[in-house]
Amino acid sequence: MTDVLVDQLRERLGDRVRTDEETRADHRRDTWVLSDLLDFRGNPGPSPKAVLFPESTEEVAHVVRACREARVPLVPFGGGSGCCGAIRAEADVLVLSTRRLRGLRDLDPVAMVATFGAGTMGIDAEETVEKEGFTIGHWPQSVELSTVGGWVATRASGQFSTLYGSIEDVVLALEVVLPDGSILRTRRTPRSAAGPDLKQLFMGSEGLLGVVTEVTFSMRPRPESRRGIASSSRISRAGSKRFGRSCGRVGGRRSSGSTTPPRPPIVSWIGAARGKPS
Numbered sequence: 001m002t003d004v005l006v007d008q009l010r011e012r013l014g015d016r017v018r019t020d021e022e023t024r025a026d027h028r029r030d031t032w033v034l035s036d037l038l039d040f041r042g043n044p045g046p047s048p049k050a051v052l053f054p055e056s057t058e059e060v061a062h063v064v065r066a067c068r069e070a071r072v073p074l075v076p077f078g079g080g081s082g083c084c085g086a087i088r089a090e091a092d093v094l095v096l097s098t099r100r101l102r103g104l105r106d107l108d109p110v111a112m113v114a115t116f117g118a119g120t121m122g123i124d125a126e127e128t129v130e131k132e133g134f135t136i137g138h139w140p141q142s143v144e145l146s147t148v149g150g151w152v153a154t155r156a157s158g159q160f161s162t163l164y165g166s167i168e169d170v171v172l173a174l175e176v177v178l179p180d181g182s183i184l185r186t187r188r189t190p191r192s193a194a195g196p197d198l199k200q201l202f203m204g205s206e207g208l209l210g211v212v213t214e215v216t217f218s219m220r221p222r223p224e225s226r227r228g229i230a231s232s233s234r235i236s237r238a239g240s241k242r243f244g245r246s247c248g249r250v251g252g253r254r255s256s257g258s259t260t261p262p263r264p265p266i267v268s269w270i271g272a273a274r275g276k277p278s
């Protein structure tokens with residue numbers, strides 16, 4: 001059944017349906033430590049049947065509808081930096097990478113609002129708005145490894161969240177493809193007192209309630225300067241070694257479906273950024 005579905009999806013997505021071993025293996029799991037352990041023991045879990053790279057919301061809706069009709073599970077995949085094991089593909093599962101749904105869709109400097117495709121890497125979104133004098137203010141340690149859609153799906157928090165709030169505080173609106181393939185666009189209101197705030201349903205939903213395809217942030221003025229401090233000890237060096245391996249694996253994935261080269265591991269980036277005003 002899944003093979004038939006993969007062939008059907010190829011008719012619409014062409015070579016953006018990938019079944020090669022490397023791509024499937026790259027998308028079989030996130031950075032969960034127990035998955036690391038299984039790999040380390042030489043007992044890796046199965047790879048998904050195929051990885052899909054839709055380029056538009058309509059293509060995502062098509063994929064979701066087709067999977068629903070064929071009763072084939074579909075797992076959304078952003079940066080793959082999640083660390084709770086939410087992504088553990090089975091052999092008959094399809095993975096939907098959001099990485100081609102990337103880039104700035106709209107930036108309104110007066111309303112201080114910016115909209116990005118859900119597969120935009122966090123650091124790319126932040127650097128884009130910084131050029132215009134703003135900040136999103138969301139800075140998880142995985143900012144270089146995670147996507148803005150992944151931030152929503154995991155209800156992420158960051159290093160500056162005590163000031164700007166967590167992801168649920170900086171997201172103004174969402175576009176989501178629901179499990180029946182319909183498209184939900186929540187409104188860009190700063191606050192609503194009329195009924196439930198639907199977008200909150202998708203915060204932390206881990207892909208269960210739909211595929212987030214677009215995220216609209218409310219921005220803040222960019223701070224005039226920023227300073228950071230890095231420390232090093234025997235214990236943290238041991239941690240960094242393990243951490244660097246993990247980032248290298250995720251960083252390698254960054255090039256899947258992406259035209260930008262992988263960034264250096266975040267550990268060295270933190271070192272380089274020390275004292276650097278932004």
Ligand SMILES: Cc1cc2nc3c(=O)[nH]c(=O)nc-3n(C[C@H](O)[C@H](O)[C@H](O)COP(=O)(O)OP(=O)(O)OC[C@H]3O[C@@H](n4cnc5c(N)ncnc54)[C@H](O)[C@@H]3O)c2cc1C
Binds near residue numbers: 078150151207210211
């Ligand atoms: C080194 C490191 C540091 C980290 N630091 C932090 C931190 O400071 N704060 C923090 O909160 N987390 C942190 N994390 C965890 C992780 O980076 C976050 O949870 C991040 O938000 C995941 O984003 P992602 O794009 O990598 O999502 P993925 O790992 O690809 O996916 C995570 C979950 O969301 C679902 N999903 C992904 N994209 C979508 C989408 N568009 N629509 C619907 N569902 C989707 C997936 O199916 C999965 O269930 C860290 C992880 C690492 C490896």
